Amino acid sequence: MTVHVVADQGEVLEFLGNPETHAVSEPVKRIDTHGAVVFLAGRDAYKVKRAVRFPFMDFSTIEKRKLACERELEINCANAPGIYLDIRSITRSKTGLEFGGKGKVVEWAVHMRRFDEDATLDRLAKREGLSKLLIADLAHVVLWSHERAARKNFDAAGALDRYILENAETFAESPDLFSAERIRRVTASSRTALAGNRGLLVARQRAGHVRRCHGDLHLRNIVLIAGKPILFDALEFDEAMATGDILYDLAFLVMDLLERGFRQAANALLNHYLWESGNEAHLAGLALLPLFLSVRAAIRAKVVAASLPYLDDRARKEAARDAERYFSLAEQFLIPSAARLVAIGGLSGTGKTTIAEELAPRIGRMPGAIHLRSDIERKQMFGAAETQRLPQTAYGPSATAEIYARLRRKAKLALEAGASTICDAVHATPDERACIESVAQDLAIRFDGIWLEAPLGLRIGRVEGRRDDASDADANYVRKQSTVDVGALSWRRLDASEMPPRIVADALAMLGEPQELAERAEAPP
Incomplete structure (x- = not known):
């Protein structure tokens, strides 16, 4: 990795690291990255850009660093107005450096309100995992940021092609980390995937799905404040890379x-995003997801490798392993995987959604299957919030027929995009079951139908115990539904009276899928 440090910032870094600068008694905490240094002092945080020039980042002049600070403030205020405050000049006086003096400006810093470092989602995830509610909130926040982002007339396909080639060139500079054969293979696979989907990318740009986004959206750049996820530290140094x-x-x-x-x-994040957007174009857009995931992992490998010169020996070894693992993940995302359709049926309270949520990550290519749910489709069709109860008229025959038609249409879009799909609905009639099977038959892909069964009393107890759920079923509805004749069943029956882990294990056995989720990607020896 070619790195050019173009100026000595030692005096500035010493100034910002001095507690007296900030009128605090406790030590100032310093955080180093390949492109910036952050100082945490009391209730404040200051971030200066490193005077460096990378192939993908140029902070080589004070003018460029000032512009980057201004841009960082501008683009982050929308998502994190409570964090980003202003930018501060660091000037030279007769006695040394100071903030905002009348002397010569020697550096610029982004001034932020300090937050609890342990509240960033990378640390939260490592410490206690990520709850379903948090993931749903996160999907909402990301979608909101995308919906308000500026549309751009931008050649996204051309940009991806450049990233792929730039990645290959940069990887070649680190032969101790990335072998020539692996570089050649992942580059060829990426360019093949791009060539096959270039038309889709162009169509999505024309439809307004190419925008000025966050650009650096990972767990370390999301913090939980007052119980809500906040996106911060959006990519500021390259508009093209953020678009x-x-x-x-x-x-x-x-x-x-x-x-x-x-x-x-x-x-869950992907599915909640798709549910909340309600945009069927994104289901067709799933054809791009393996390429997008691979390029993201490859870029992360490149960026981690760029940080190695700034780390001590122990941290450098760990970062090298991280870079290798990201590269391995980039390879894995491009491995073809046949799409399949799984339909889960059963009366209310049999646990269809619970089982579908557990099965989805285990089926198909990473990150798993698309989960289509009749309860969500019904709420969307009537313009209701997910947990808002609908009137009885929303459950009439014509509305129900439209819901099943929507499910089939969306399943077809996702499957054509190469994404395995789970269709979660009662499927109470032979016609409803035959119609969802026909989606798979028309596409010549594998279909599996699973019918969940559980005693009436257990099903009533389950629906009565629901909280904040999209289903409107109650005990009376469950009793009434039990009198319905579902007709002849060709789907495989599954006893749903057990605890969810047992039901999931039985379902996975029926589907021929591994019982355990794959661990994090590891680089091959």
């Missing part, structure tokens, strides 16, 4: 979750 398909922006976060071993959270 792209919104699914490419989302892919960074999905990739980061997968790399850390949180496949279930990665799958």
Whole structure:
């Protein structure tokens, strides 16, 4: 990795690291990255750009560093107004350096409100995992940021091609980390995937899905404040790198979750994003996801490798392992995987959604299957919030027929994009079951139908215990539904009276899928 340090910032870094500068008694904490140094002092944080020039980042002049500080403030205020405050000049006086003096400006710093470092999602995930509610909130926040992001007339396909080639060139500078054969293989696979999807990328740009996004969306750049996830530290030094398909922006976060071993959270994040957006174009856009994930992992490998010169021996060895693991993940994302359709049926309270959520991360290519849920589709069709109860008219025959038609249409889009899909609905009639099977038959892919069964009393207890759920079923509905004749069943029956782990294990055995989720990717020997 070619790195050019173009100026000595030692005096500035010493100034910012001095407690007297900030009128605090406790030591100032310093955090080093390849492109910046952050100082935490009391209730404040100051971030200066390193005077460096990389192939992908140029902070070589004070003018460029000032511009980067201004841009960082501007682009982050939308997502994190409570964190980003202003930029400060560091000037020279007769007695030394000071903030905002009348002397010559020697450096610029972004001034931020300090937050609890242990509240960043990378630390939170390592310490206690990521709850379903937090992942749902995170999907909402990311989608909100995408919906308000500026649309751009930008050649996203051309940019990806450049990233792939730049990655290959940079990897070649570190033969001790990345072998020539692996570089050649991942580059060729990436360019093949891009060539096959260039038309889709162009169509998505014309439809407005290419925008100025966060650009650096991973767990370390998300913090939990007052119980809500806040996106910060958006990419500021290169507008082109921060501009792209919104699914490419989302892919960074999905990739980061997968790399850390949180496949279930990665799958839930993607599905919640798709549910909340309600945009069927994103289902077709899933054809791009393997490429997006691979490029994101490759770029992360490159960036981690760039940090090696700034680390001590122990940290350098760990970072080298991280870079190798990211590279391995980039390879794995491009391995073809046949799509399959799984339909889960059963009366209310049999646990269809619970089982579907557990199965989804284990089926198909990373991060797992797309989960289509009739309860979510119904709420969307009637313009209701996920947990808002609908009137009885929303459950009439015509509405239900439309819901199943929507499920089939969306399943077809996802499957055509190469994404395995789980369709979670009652499927109470032979016609409903035959129609979802026909989706797989028309696409010549594997279909599996699973019918969950449980005693009436257990099903009533389950629906009565639901909280904040999209299903409107109650005990009376469950009793009434029990009188319905579901007709002849060709789907495999599964006893759903057991605890969820047992049911999931039985379902996986039926589907021929591994019982355990894959651990985080490891580099081959």
